[in-house]
Amino acid sequence: MNNKLLLGIVVIVAVAVAGILFINRGNQASPADDLVQPPTDETSKSVEEASQGGESLVDEEVHEFTISASPFKFDVPKITIKEGDTVSITFKNTQGTHDFVLDEFGVKTKRLAVGEEETVEFMADQKGTFNFYCSVPGHRSSGMEGTLVVE
Numbered sequence: 001m002n003n004k005l006l007l008g009i010v011v012i013v014a015v016a017v018a019g020i021l022f023i024n025r026g027n028q029a030s031p032a033d034d035l036v037q038p039p040t041d042e043t044s045k046s047v048e049e050a051s052q053g054g055e056s057l058v059d060e061e062v063h064e065f066t067i068s069a070s071p072f073k074f075d076v077p078k079i080t081i082k083e084g085d086t087v088s089i090t091f092k093n094t095q096g097t098h099d100f101v102l103d104e105f106g107v108k109t110k111r112l113a114v115g116e117e118e119t120v121e122f123m124a125d126q127k128g129t130f131n132f133y134c135s136v137p138g139h140r141s142s143g144m145e146g147t148l149v150v151e
């Protein structure tokens with residue numbers, strides 16, 4: 001099943017590449033050649049990677065979390081992930097004005113009004129225990145702080 005699908009994709013890409021090469025040959029004098037060539041290289045490269053089945057070796061999954069903020073707490077106080085994970089956090093504000101800050105990974109949302117949300121994404125490239133918090137004055141000390149554990 002998978003092999004058939006892969007074969008189908010390879011055939012389609014091969015036909016597309018052959019078509020582009022054919023068009024290029026017909027337009028040798030055209031300056032558009034330089035513009036058409038690079039995407040062709042990229043296409044054949046990605047087929048190579050796919051046919052090697054490389055995706056099973058690298059964890060390219062995005063680990064998604066949703067955190068809602070209200071005065072004065074985050075509904076998810078602790079997130080645990082693995083080093084090297086790509087993390088996507090959708091931060092929602094249900095009441096008041098809040099943001100989401102995680103200094104060590106350069107993450108900072110805008111200050112959101114009620115009903116707004118913002119998604120931030122980062123790579124957990126260091127192990128440890130880190131604190132995320134709301135940077136609106138007084139909110140962190142009132143309880144708007146949580147923990148991100150990178151194992």
Ligand SMILES: [Cu+2]
Nearest residue numbers: 098134136139
């Ligand atoms: Cu806040």
